[in-house]
Amino acid sequence: MQQLVLILPALNEAEVLAGVLARLKAGIKKLPLTTELVVVNDGSTDQTAVIAGKAGATVLTHLINRGLGAALGTGLAYAKKQPADFAITFDSDGQHDPADIGKVLSPLFKNRADVVIGSRSLNRKSKMPFLRRVNNQAFNVLTWFFFGKTTTDSLSGFRGFNRRAIKSINLKTERMEVSNEFFAEIKRHRLRLEEVPIKVIYTPYSMRKGVQPGNIFAIIFRLVLRLLR
Amino acid sequence: MFAVSRVLLRLKDGTLALNNFIFWSGLFILALIGVIRPELTSLAADKLGINRGSDVVVYASILLMFYLIFRTNILLENLRHDLTELVRKLALKK
Numbered sequence: 001m002q003q004l005v006l007i008l009p010a011l012n013e014a015e016v017l018a019g020v021l022a023r024l025k026a027g028i029k030k031l032p033l034t035t036e037l038v039v040v041n042d043g044s045t046d047q048t049a050v051i052a053g054k055a056g057a058t059v060l061t062h063l064i065n066r067g068l069g070a071a072l073g074t075g076l077a078y079a080k081k082q083p084a085d086f087a088i089t090f091d092s093d094g095q096h097d098p099a100d101i102g103k104v105l106s107p108l109f110k111n112r113a114d115v116v117i118g119s120r121s122l123n124r125k126s127k128m129p130f131l132r133r134v135n136n137q138a139f140n141v142l143t144w145f146f147f148g149k150t151t152t153d154s155l156s157g158f159r160g161f162n163r164r165a166i167k168s169i170n171l172k173t174e175r176m177e178v179s180n181e182f183f184a185e186i187k188r189h190r191l192r193l194e195e196v197p198i199k200v201i202y203t204p205y206s207m208r209k210g211v212q213p214g215n216i217f218a219i220i221f222r223l224v225l226r227l228l229r
Numbered sequence: 230m231f232a233v234s235r236v237l238l239r240l241k242d243g244t245l246a247l248n249n250f251i252f253w254s255g256l257f258i259l260a261l262i263g264v265i266r267p268e269l270t271s272l273a274a275d276k277l278g279i280n281r282g283s284d285v286v287v288y289a290s291i292l293l294m295f296y297l298i299f300r301t302n303i304l305l306e307n308l309r310h311d312l313t314e315l316v317r318k319l320a321l322k323k
Contacts, residue, residue, distance in 0.1 A: 040320070060320040070313045074320050081321070174313055225306050 002033040002085040004105070007075030008057075009068055009157075010039050010092040014046040016205060020094050021055040027098025031105065033085070038078060039092065040071040069178030073171040080166050088160045093205060096158050100198040104160040107194045114165040114191035115182070118158030118198035142220065143183050155179045158198050165191050173226050177219045181226065232257050 006024065010017060021037065028035040039052035043065030052059045060074055072089055079087040086108055090096050100118060107113040120136075136155050159182065161169065168189040173181045186193050236253050263270055263286060274285045 062316045062320050064316060066313045066316055070317070073313070074317045077317060078321060172310060174309060222306075225302065228303065 003082060004028075004031065004033050004035045004086045004088065005075070005079040005082060005084040006035055006037050006101070007072065007079065007087060007089045008037065008039045008052075008092040009042060009071035009075065009089070010044065010048050010052070011042045011065065011071075012044045012046045012048060013092045014044070014048050014051055016094045017048055017051045017092055018055060020092055021052065021057060024090070024098045025055070027101060031102060032109075036082075036084075038075055040075045042066060042068070042071040067175035067178075069171055069174040069176070069181065072178055073174075076161070076166055076169060076171070079161075083163070084166065085163055086160065087166050089157060091157045094203060095201055097199045097201060100158065100196075103196045103198065104158060107196065108160050108162045111162075112192070113194035114162050115186055115193045116160035117153060117193065117195045118156050118160075119153035119195045120156060120198060120200045139179065142223075143180050152195060156198070165189075173222065175219075175222065177222050177226070180219070180223055 006028070008020075013020075017039075021039075024037060028037075037055075037057040039048070039057045039059050041049040041052065041059055041061040043062045049059050049061055058078075060078060062071065062074065075089065076087060086105065088101060088104055090098075090101070096118070104116045104118050107116050136153060139155055140152065156179075165186075168191070169182070169185045171178060171181060171185070185191075236250060236257070267283075270283065270285055271281070274281055277285060
């Protein structure tokens with residue numbers, strides 16, 4: 001049976017992690033492959049790592065916080081080592097619905113795409129708060145400008161990769177600008193990209209996390225630096 | 230003179246690499262020449278079409294500083310990356 005590594009980058013998510021993992025474990029039972037839950041503990045100072053371990057997930061711990069990009073990089077490096085057939089990144093703050101994993105997996109499974117992005121904008125029913133939508137659009141434009149790739153949700157944390165993508169993607173950025181770096185890597189290795197609609201669950205908790213509007217200038221600066229490194 | 234002695238000390242205790250030493254010594258020697266023979270800066274000024282010798286010195290210094298700051302930023306980013314590589318290796322070790 002083929003193997004899927006589910007990557008959950010987590011920074012101080014003790015409040016919701018147990019619930020997220022429980023729902024995930026129920027959700028992955030229906031999938032036609034073996035799934036390994038991998039929580040990347042990015043220097044959490046709360047019980048995140050302990051909770052993840054208790055739920056039976058593989059825990060990779062960054063001794064100090066390095067950022068979202070670094071956590072995803074570690075998760076993908078682990079997937080590469082296994083070697084996993086597929087890897088899917090999933091938010092650990094409860095924003096994503098485990099039922100959408102099948103949707104993201106489908107194009108990879110059918111070998112129609114190397115990278116799949118779950119887009120919150122494609123799904124007409126889910127409402128992204130206005131400010132978030134504006135911010136997201138700004139990043140979409142940025143992505144198109146820097147990397148020539150059009151996308152409807154450049155900031156989505158719900159991404160799927162097949163073996164080929166896992167092997168070739170090399171992340172160098174470390175914080176939130178990783179969202180844009182994925183597109184650069186996709187273009188560079190000429191990976192096939194497909195987007196699927198996903199549901200998003202906004203809770204007061206998850207609203208506090210993620211790319212805040214206003215981060216954009218720091219992120220642009222780091223992206224330019226990345227281009228020059 | 231003070232600056233050159235500082236640089237020499239750094240070279241001696243191995244903190245500064247040879248390339249760096251040559252760069253900074255060269256810089257300070259240029260500065261020394263500029264002070265002892267100011268006519269040379271006026272010569273450079275005429276060739277570049279800038280008003281005064283001291284203006285050339287200022288412009289050149291600013292450009293040099295921009296370049297050095299840029300290089301420093303790149304160095305810092307590389308250091309961040311090295312740190313992450315280390316943390317990642319530790320995370321994957323088990």
